[in-house]
Amino acid sequence: MPRRWLYRDSCAWGLPTRALVDWMAESQAEFVRLLTQHSSRIFGFVLALCVHRADAEDVFQNTSVILWEKFDTYEHGTSFLAWACKVAYFEVLYNRRKSGRMRTISDQAWEALVGDAMAAAQDAGDRKESLAACLEKLAAADRQLLEQRYFGQLPVAEIAVSTRRSVHAIYRALSRVHDSLLQCMQRMRSGA
DSSP, X not given: OOOGGGGSSOOTTSSXXXXXXXXXXXXXXXXXXXXXXXXXXXXXXXXXXXXXXXXXXXHHHHHHHHHHHTGGGSOTTSOHHHHHHHHXXXXXXXXXXXXXXXXXXXXXXXXXXXXXXXXXXXXHHHHHHHHHHHHHHSOHHHHHHHIIIIISOOOHHHHHHHHTOOHHHHHHHHHHHHHHHHHHHHHHHHTO
């Protein structure tokens, strides 16, 4: 089917078609950005509520499709994570009903599990933001050491050779940087 209809002067909604296409592209880009930003936390929430990882993967995929289909109902400026987890919650319930696992735990235990899973999803995001802020505060040499070890996945012995330090000195430096990051994150989370 030719796509001439995309370029007409107006559409059934009274908007210029080009404006509608632009709006749809912006909406799609925003959805992809938000889903990408929160996908690991949404999946963690789903995984906490599902018994089997395969079920969690199926529920997450279905949830992603539903989120896209219902994205026009999302209130921009509110928490995308909370909205997505609510959609995921209903998808988990549907999956439990469909698989016959609905009464494996009591309603009270289920509600407690949902509350804990949501708190964990929110907490993971807070920790990630705290870590990013604390990494920015590190000295350049400490950041470089972490990048070599964790992003470059270099063995400690190789880092020691390239920096002309002992393996023991590299382990001590990594331990010091870990402690520094942990203290910084705890300070940030306590509001100090």
